[in-house]
Structure formats: C-alpha cells, structure tokens
Amino acid sequence: MPEREPIKNPGGRPPKPEVIAENKNLLLEKGFELFLKYGIEGVSMNEVAKAAGFTITTLYRYFDKKQGFVVEISTKKWKAFTDENSKRCPADFEGMTAAEILEFCLDSFLRLYRDHKDLLKFNQMFNMYVEVEGLDASVLQPYRDMINTLGKRFHTMYERAVSDRTVRTDIPETEMFSTTLHLMLAAVTRYAMGLVYKPEDGFDDMKELETQKQMLLMMYRTT
Numbered sequence: 001m002p003e004r005e006p007i008k009n010p011g012g013r014p015p016k017p018e019v020i021a022e023n024k025n026l027l028l029e030k031g032f033e034l035f036l037k038y039g040i041e042g043v044s045m046n047e048v049a050k051a052a053g054f055t056i057t058t059l060y061r062y063f064d065k066k067q068g069f070v071v072e073i074s075t076k077k078w079k080a081f082t083d084e085n086s087k088r089c090p091a092d093f094e095g096m097t098a099a100e101i102l103e104f105c106l107d108s109f110l111r112l113y114r115d116h117k118d119l120l121k122f123n124q125m126f127n128m129y130v131e132v133e134g135l136d137a138s139v140l141q142p143y144r145d146m147i148n149t150l151g152k153r154f155h156t157m158y159e160r161a162v163s164d165r166t167v168r169t170d171i172p173e174t175e176m177f178s179t180t181l182h183l184m185l186a187a188v189t190r191y192a193m194g195l196v197y198k199p200e201d202g203f204d205d206m207k208e209l210e211t212q213k214q215m216l217l218m219m220y221r222t223t
Contacts, residue, residue, distance in 0.1 A: 024062050027052050032073050036122055040070055040129045067139050074126050075143045077119050081112060082149055093153075098161035099221050105154060106184060106213045113188035113209060120192035151177060167220050180216060187212055 015023070030052040034043045045066050049059040063069040085108050093101045113120065130140065137144075154177045161167035168176075190196055191205050 020062070023054070023058070027054065027059055027062060028069075028073050028076055031069060032077065032118075032122060035070070035073070035125060036118055040125050041132070045069065067133060067135055070126065070129060071135070071139055071143050074123065075146050077122065078143070078146050081116055081119060082146065085111065093156055093160070096160075097164050097166045098157050099166035099217075099223070101153070101157035101160065102167055102220060103213075103217060105150075105157065105180070106216060109184040109188050110206070110209050110213060113191055114206065117192040120189050124189055124193060150181065154180070165222055168222055171220070176220065183216070184212070 027048060031043075031048045034048060034051060045059055045063075046056045048069075049056045052059075063072065089101075089104055090096065093104070096104070129135075155173065157167065158169065158173040158176070161169050187209060191209065196203075196205070
C-alpha cells in the first residue's frame with residue numbers, strides 16, 4: 001500500500017474534522033489488528049503507520065506517543081461495546097428491579113465473550129502492557145473514565161436494591177462490584193484466550209459461563 005498524507009482541502013487548508021476522524025479511526029483499527037496478531041510490544045508505530053497507508057509523520061500528528069495510542073485503542077473498543085450493550089436495556093434501567101439489573105450486568109460479560117473475543121484478548125495484552133510500561137494515571141484516565149461507567153451501572157442496581165430488596169445489601173457495594181467484575185472478567189478472558197480445560201467428550205463454553213452467572217445470582221439475589 002503506497003504511503004499517503006492526510007487529504008487536504010483545496011488551497012492547502014488542513015483536512016476537515018471528518019477527514020481527521022476517518023484517518024485517526026483507520027490508524028486505531030490497524031493498530032488493534034496488528035497488536036492482536038503480534039502483541040503490543042512487538043509492533044512499532046512505524047509499522048502501524050505503514051499498514052494504514054500513512055507516513056510515520058502523519059501518525060504522530062494524531063498520536064504523539066505509543067502509550068497514548070494504545071490507551072486510545074482500548075478506550076475506543078470498550079466504549080463501542082458499552083454503547084452497543086446499553087441499547088439492550090431501558091435508559092437508567094427504568095422499570096427494572098435490582099435483580100433484573102444484576103442479571104443484565106452478568107449477561108453483559110457473556111455477550112462480551114460471545115461477540116467480542118478479540119476485545120478480551122486485546123485487553124489481556126493491554127493489562128500486561130500497562131504493567132510493564134508503568135503508565136501513569138494521566139495517560140490512563142480516558143480508559144478509566146470509560147470503565148467507570150460499569151461501576152455507575154452497578155451503583156444504580158445497588159441503590160435500587162435498597163428499596164426493592166431483590167438483591168442483598170448486607171454485602172458492601174464496593175466488595176460486591178469488585179468480586180463480580182473480577183470473577184466474570186477473569187472467566188470470560190480465560191475462555192477467550194483458550195486457557196481452559198476441555199474434556200474429551202465435549203465442551204460447551206457458553207453453558208459453563210451461564211453456570212457461573214447463575215452461581216453469582218444465587219449468591220446475591222434475595223429470592
């Protein structure tokens with residue numbers, strides 16, 4: 001693919017916002033694709049630029065460092081999933097009981113595994129990259145802001161449980177959220193990475209994950 005610079009408007013003016021957004025999206029998608037295939041540490045920014053058909057100079061007009069580029073990929077992919085997932089329920093969970101919201105949250109992890117295994121694989125690499133690179137809080141803030149939306153939804157569930165008593169509130173909210181997030185995310189990540197025991201007489205990944213979901217529901221629901 002020949003290298004190219006961003007499209008410019010007549011007269012040499014800078015590209016329009018929609019052209020900039022298109023260029024950035026192409027770079028982010030190519031980065032995601034290459035990182036998945038070769039690992040984040042195994043791909044240079046120059047290789048990303050070439051794969052997208054740009055020069056490295058163009059890439060650095062949009063992303064000044066690899067760390068920020070990697071974080072933006074993660075933020076973009078998680079936001080796309082959370083936006084997609086939000087469409088499956090009423091705004092602010094209107095008309096839903098706490099137990100129904102809890103089941104929706106748990107089902108979201110199963111949907112994540114079923115439809116977005118690549119995101120789970122990338123997230124595993126991302127976590128390792130963050131640890132190795134020692135990224136500071138300012139770089140990670142956009143990613144953390146997006147992830148915090150999960151906590152806000154869980155908070156809505158817990159507040160509703162205080163009034164409708166369909167979910168236990170004798171367990172602190174922070175403890176319940178942390179336990180649920182880590183158990184379910186760890187489970188779907190291991191399945192996505194293929195790090196699971198597979199019996200010779202058959203293996204039903206979705207059935208096993210559904211069982212784990214039901215176990216948490218039994219632990220937290222009051223009925």
